[in-house]
Amino acid sequence: MEYLLDTNVVIYLQQGALAQPLPVGRYGLSVITEYRVPIINRG
DSSP, rough: OOOEEEHHHHHHHHTTSSSOOOOSSOOEEOOOOOOOOOOOOOO
C-alpha cells in the first residue's frame, strides 16, 4: 500500500471536492463505521 485515505478524503472524493486529483497508486481505506457521541451529565 502506498497511500492510506481516511473517511474525510473518501467523502471529498465522492463529492468531487478534492483540490487535486489523487496520484496513481495503491490505496488503503480507513473508514469510520459508527460514531457515538458521549452524553455528558452536567447536573
